[in-house]
Amino acid sequence: MADFSHLQDFLQPVSRVYLNNDQEYDAYQIGGVIDIYEPDHHPDLEAAQVIILGVGEERGSQSGRTGTSGPDAIRREFYSLYNWHREVKVADIGNLLSGATLADAYAALNAVLAALLHAKKTVIILGGSHDLTYAQYKAYASQQWVIEATVADALIDLQEESPARSDSFLMDMLTEQPNYIRHYNHLGFQSYFVHPRMLETLDKLRFDCYRLGKVRENIEEAEPVLRNTDLFSLDINIIRHMDAPANHLSPNGFTGEEACSLARFAGMSHKLSTFGIYGYRPEKDKENLTARQISQMLWYFMDGQAVKQKESPLENRDAFWEFHIAFSDIDTVFLKSKKTSRWWMQTPDKEFLPCSYADYLLASNNEIPERWLRHQERL
The missing domain is CATH 3.30.720 (Signal recognition particle alu RNA binding heterodimer, srp9/1)
Structure with a gap:
């Protein structure tokens, strides 16, 4: 395992006491058992299977900000849930320190993820704007790992003319050379937001794009897609506004339950090693409902991890x-x-x-x- 003292240079600890308003967590709550990077404690990364990393970087989006309020809001809700998966060991390594520039933030995220991937850990990234997916991918590219990537997004972020990096990052991710993406899947796009030629281009590259309505017809059909995925990136704009009020893009989308199913499928995958959840803006949330939605998706991801441990190898x-x-x-x-x-x-x-x-x-x-x-x- 990479030396935590080296990773520490990129990370800011979190406070369990702050997240729980000066209260003790119950021994059965996630906050009572998770191993957290706090000012006076370093987590045991050797023992952890799943590692949580907060990255509140938004300089690649229209908001142009950076901070930790988004990841911490999700943590506050997640830690309050009850832990049913004690066989899944989870560590939280805190929040990525914001660099002087967006490029610095990408480089820091790349470095931390590359070290954790090399140690064969599964990493959950609490974003941040959706362009952080590019740094998520670069961590694999730096290891020269050829991967299958899946993005769940109501939009397809190939808009080269946009000044916001979060609208165009897929272009670099899919076309830069050398390229380490063997196959790309796009889940849950909403047709009225997507230029038809964009889909034609992706289809010519033999990439698979699944319309929102098609996936909702039978959500189970998304499970084999995620089972074969190494990198999974999810923008909360895929969840309908009613179930995730911080999503102001569309009234339509996956229900909260369907989003939890996607997270569970991701957790069940033996291949998946990074899962990024992006686009959460706490200032746009209503009564923390979106943070609660994401926290429950994390719970179902852990449920999928528990199922994964029961699966036998195909050789058996x-x-x-x-x-x-x-x-x-x-x-x-x-x-x-x-x-x-x-x-x-x-x-x-x-x-x-x-x-x-x-x-x-x-x-x-x-x-x-x-x-x-x-x-x-x-x-």
């Missing part, structure tokens, strides 16, 4: 039901986990691709699942 075939199927003259194998009921399908290169029960049903009816076809096109 006794833990899976095996189904041999032929569709369109292609012989393949589907696996279903006996523990979690998740599905995988074998591709011609003998790899197993995460899929859903719906894909199995299509193959059983001699139809080619779109997920299988898209994978083959990319190859």
Whole structure:
């Protein structure tokens, strides 16, 4: 594990007492068990599986500010929840210190994340504006790790003409060379906010974009996408205003329960190593409802982590039901986990691709699942 004294140069501790208004946390609350970087305590990062990092940097957005009020507001709500997942060890390493410039903030986030990724930790980033996703990606690029990235956002941030970095960061992330993104998924875009040619461009690159309505038809179809994801970035503008009042973009979006499902799917992924939640502006919140929504998403992410620990590796075939199927003259194998009921399908290169029960049903009816076809096109 990277020496915490080195990471400490980039970090500002938090105060458990401040977050709980001078009260003690109950031993069963998350605030009572989480290992926190406080002025008089360094967390044991070796023991932690999941690490929380606050990054209140907003200079890449229209607000142009930086601070810790957003991450701390989410912490205040999260720490008050009851801990049902004692097998998941969580540490909070405080807030990223704001550098002199936005570039300094990116560099600091890159350095901290790279050290934690190298130590094989799962990191939750409490943002901050959505352009911090770029620094989240650069932590992988600095390690030369080729990854699959998924962004959940009502918008597609490819607007090169915008002066705000948060509106255009995807352009650099997807096109700069050398590039370490093997595949990109976009979840929950709202069509009326997105230029049609933007979607055409992403489709030509064989990237997968899932419209809000399509994902809401069957939220379970998002689980295989997140199961295969290394980097997950979520802008709270995907949650409808009613359930997240700090989202002023649209009255439409995912419900709070659906957003919790996405967070749980992310937590269940064996591949996922960074999960950024961006776009929370506490000054736009109403009665801390959005902070509570995000805190409950974090709770469900931990629930997913607990489920992940129960899953057997694919090599242990006794833990899976095996189904041999032929569709369109292609012989393949589907696996279903006996523990979690998740599905995988074998591709011609003998790899197993995460899929859903719906894909199995299509193959059983001699139809080619779109997920299988898209994978083959990319190859």
